[in-house]
Amino acid sequence: MEFLKNEYIVITIKILIVFITGIGLSMWLSKQSGKFFSKKFSPQKGLIISKLILYIGYVIVSVTILRELGFKLSALFGVAGIAGIAIGFASQTSVSNIISGIFLIMEKPFKIDDVITIGEVTGTVKSIDMLSVKVRTFDNRFVRIPNEKIIKTEVTNVTYYPIRRIDIDISIAYKEDINKVKDILLDLANTELLCLRNPEPFVTVNKFGNSSIDLSLLIWVEKTEWHKVKNIMMQKVKEAFDKNNIEIPFPHLSLYSGLETKPFSIKIEK
Amino acid sequence: MTKDFIDISKWGSFSIKSQEIYHWKTDKLNILIKKENDILKIYHYKSENELNIDEILWQDWLIKEDNDLIIDILPSYPDKTIVLKFKRTFSILKKQKKQISVIIPIWVKIKIKQKDIATEILTIPVTESFKGWFGDLSDGELCYYITPEQENTNNQLYFLKLPISVINNSEKNSLIIEKFAIQPKYLSIFENQELSLSSDDINVIFKSDGDVSIAMSNLNKKSIKSPLKEINSKLVEKKVFQSINLDQTFYTYNLPIKK
Numbered sequence: 001m002e003f004l005k006n007e008y009i010v011i012t013i014k015i016l017i018v019f020i021t022g023i024g025l026s027m028w029l030s031k032q033s034g035k036f037f038s039k040k041f042s043p044q045k046g047l048i049i050s051k052l053i054l055y056i057g058y059v060i061v062s063v064t065i066l067r068e069l070g071f072k073l074s075a076l077f078g079v080a081g082i083a084g085i086a087i088g089f090a091s092q093t094s095v096s097n098i099i100s101g102i103f104l105i106m107e108k109p110f111k112i113d114d115v116i117t118i119g120e121v122t123g124t125v126k127s128i129d130m131l132s133v134k135v136r137t138f139d140n141r142f143v144r145i146p147n148e149k150i151i152k153t154e155v156t157n158v159t160y161y162p163i164r165r166i167d168i169d170i171s172i173a174y175k176e177d178i179n180k181v182k183d184i185l186l187d188l189a190n191t192e193l194l195c196l197r198n199p200e201p202f203v204t205v206n207k208f209g210n211s212s213i214d215l216s217l218l219i220w221v222e223k224t225e226w227h228k229v230k231n232i233m234m235q236k237v238k239e240a241f242d243k244n245n246i247e248i249p250f251p252h253l254s255l256y257s258g259l260e261t262k263p264f265s266i267k268i269e270k
Numbered sequence: 271m272t273k274d275f276i277d278i279s280k281w282g283s284f285s286i287k288s289q290e291i292y293h294w295k296t297d298k299l300n301i302l303i304k305k306e307n308d309i310l311k312i313y314h315y316k317s318e319n320e321l322n323i324d325e326i327l328w329q330d331w332l333i334k335e336d337n338d339l340i341i342d343i344l345p346s347y348p349d350k351t352i353v354l355k356f357k358r359t360f361s362i363l364k365k366q367k368k369q370i371s372v373i374i375p376i377w378v379k380i381k382i383k384q385k386d387i388a389t390e391i392l393t394i395p396v397t398e399s400f401k402g403w404f405g406d407l408s409d410g411e412l413c414y415y416i417t418p419e420q421e422n423t424n425n426q427l428y429f430l431k432l433p434i435s436v437i438n439n440s441e442k443n444s445l446i447i448e449k450f451a452i453q454p455k456y457l458s459i460f461e462n463q464e465l466s467l468s469s470d471d472i473n474v475i476f477k478s479d480g481d482v483s484i485a486m487s488n489l490n491k492k493s494i495k496s497p498l499k500e501i502n503s504k505l506v507e508k509k510v511f512q513s514i515n516l517d518q519t520f521y522t523y524n525l526p527i528k529k
Contacts, residue, residue: 197415198402
């Protein structure tokens with residue numbers, strides 16, 4: 001009995017030592033590797049590697065403790081295999097998200113603080129995690145997008161390049177002089193400090209619409225100034241058109257009755 | 271309104287006393303500096319804007335409360351690469367040299383000095399410059415686009431002269447110049463006897479297709495800010511790392527110095 005007691009005490013002490021040092025070491029290694037890989041590569045890669053090391057550490061500690069307790073590991077692995085298949089079926093979505101997350105981190109279509117559009121959601125990336133990407137929309141909503149969905153759908157990274165183009169669509173009346181309007185628009189862009197000088201601002205004539213000639217003013221800006229400049233330029237275009245008596249038309253509809261060139265008469269009854 | 275201010279409109283060091291307002295001005299930019307106990311207050315505005323002293327929104331810096339606060343007001347280059355975009359392109363025939371002397375607006379750098387420790391606190395452009403992209407749309411750099419002015423601009427004290435020589439050593443091709451990109455962090459600023467400012471002498475040497483080098487020399491000049499001095503050299507040869515041949519137009523770009 002005394003012998004058995006001693007043996008239990010020894011095993012308990014062993015298990016405690018393995019547990020405390022194993023868990024401690026795993027956490028320390030995970031933290032250090034997380035810091036190292038975050039600095040060396042990116043915060044997302046650091047996070048994944050640190051978590052991977054932590055989980056491997058937990059598995060090693062668990063297996064060592066079970067062996068100390070006298071479990072036969074071959075039998076345990078057999079049970080684990082069967083359990084694994086069952087868990088695998090149950091956690092298909094999670095595993096798919098984790099794998100998608102790894103692909104996302106490797107492919108790097110966006111990073112934290114980029115502005116992205118996925119489906120109908122546009123916002124700033126706040127975190128890229130194992131299962132999902134967290135986005136804060138401009139009206140301050142929190143959106144969690146599963147990694148699997150991001151892999152499957154089209155993602156637009158709005159702020160990938162340092163400069164962006166603003167296309168301002170403008171309609172003018174048919175009576176207006178296109179060259180004069182072009183000069184006014186280019187002058188507006190060339191005198192606004194926030195509009196880039198290169199690539200140069202440009203005006204295109206897009207189409208002859210039902211009631212108007214449709215133009216576009218194309219200007220390049222720094223990505224952080226996109227909304228501000230668009231707002232400024234829209235207002236300036238309206239002000240410049242008012243000042244120069246350029247008409248921005250609204251849809252006109254002509255009704256004819258009978259002869260093609262002759263308008264029908266309207267009779268107003270009192 | 272400004273008659274109560276102490277005028278300090280020149281480059282150099284100034285001792286700032288509490289409660290006084292110091293005024294540094296050009297025809298385009300005004301800077302007001304004031305010290306209140308342990309707070310340094312700076313306000314800058316364009317000359318065309320009217321000043322209402324009671325409505326000033328000062329920028330504050332917490333400093334050590336010290337009687338002898340020294341402020342350095344120095345000329346500076348912009349914080350980005352400068353692209354000199356000429357009003358008209360010009361050609362240099364083979365085996366010919368052309369001197370181009372252009373002036374660009376200067377930036378004003380303010381440093382505070384307390385107990386021999388200098389801290390840069392603000393850099394302000396004398397005039398706002400347009401920005402533009404230099405290089406390919408997916409791989410380039412945001413720069414200041416400056417259309418160089420001729421030397422007869424008024425108030426030249428607040429402009430900087432760039433003496434550029436372009437030498438076409440090619441035996442086959444004429445060189446058509448549309449714009450230069452110059453990285454100012456490798457340029458010095460010199461003050462001439464008339465107190466006007468100039469950069470190093472910049473020599474752009476075109477040898478053959480895509481082979482351009484930029485050399486700088488700063489002989490016999492009194493330096494205000496000199497990165498070249500730090501590397502103990504009077505002539506630095508630099509290879510071009512970006513040179514684009516586009517419809518016979520060559521864009522030159524200077525390289526970080528490799529010792």
